[in-house]
Amino acid sequence: MAGTMVSFKSNGSTASGYLATSESGKGPGIIVIQEWWGLVDHIKDVCNRFAKAGFTALAPDLYDGKATKSPDDAGKMMMALNIDEAAKKLNSAIEYLSNHEGVSTKKIGVVGFCMGGQLALYAATINTKVGATVDYYGIHPSVNPDFSKLEGPVLGFFGEKDKTTPKEAVEALEEKLKSAGKTYSFTIYPGTSHAFFNDTRPEVYNREAATDTWQKMIAFFKESF
Template sequence: MQGEMITFESQSGTCQGYLALPESGKGPSVIVLQEWWGLVDHIKEICDRFAAAGFIALAPDLYHGESTSSPDDAGRMMMAINIERTANDLRGAVQYLLSHAGNTSKSVGTVGFCMGGQLSLFAACSNEQVGACVNFYGIHPDVTPDIASLEAPVLGFFAENDSSVPPSAAKQLEADLKAAGKKVSIHIYPNADHAFFNNTRPEVYHQAYAEDAWDKTLTFFRQELSQ
């Protein structure tokens, strides 16, 4: 890992997170939001990839020290997450990045995967300082973003064979955002499964789609966070 664990202030106390900086120490800032497994090495590596691409990237530890490789435990931890504390932690992460000496953007980007995808949209709807939102197959039954409050454009990536977030759900999200007058671009990859971006899970990983989504994400953040 190239980054380091840091502690930042939250209205719920303090929160730890993994922070990765570009070689120059300066760049636009993005928040990377974990899957239901927790703040595992895969999420930290995504932060490192953002840093290599010129971004300051912070992944807050929303489980506060817990992580797992067990689907049963992951489901339990996802459903047990305290939404109010999570909202405060996300707000704290936004403020930490905006006040970071190396930050060059007036707003921050959010990107998340699975549970984190829904939290990415939730954060964007809850914080006007979020200037760009990326949602990879986001899901959490207890997290309901306030779309009316959303100011950031949304980029979404979903999978045709995803039983957790089927194409119908992705299309409904797109319709809801457009009906509310929001800027949105949704991509549904054919013959892809949930978590197709996760290269630590060979049973679902799709390299070509993951690379395409990554390129689109970088382009999106570079465009929206430079404004």
């Protein structure tokens, strides 16, 4: 069952996102945060996969309808993203989802990919309704979460050959979480590159790692809230 585009109030205006409701009728709520490409079909498909697994998932559109396949354009859109505005949209998306009739839990899970991975961590520090966070190779130079405000556990997935989020960046993130006394678990997948979960990009997609992370993520969200 495919999802649909929805609108919700955000900071005195209207934001939009892709919503896929649990095929079982109700389920835990999950916010899915886009890569730097925008709200593309891959992210919508992730929401649909969550719905099949019994969750209700919402992917807010942080670029207001803009999307691209060009790395140069994607980089420009990512750097042009107003982080304060993005935070307001994420907060609004969490509030919208937590009150949706298709959501059965008081807490919300958040997962993000690439740019969205870092924003997922950020969302978890600005809204107490976030009960668990999954970071897929997160990176954004302008996003610096205050981990002292993080309440739920973090699951992180990274690629050994990821030049965008190298081992040093992963270790730095780990140190911040450790220093803040937070619960986390990171896995670095051997031989994988940045965006190894994205099955629309055969040049980087790794089926074995993607399948393993999906199974671990589903179990993590079911156990965490």
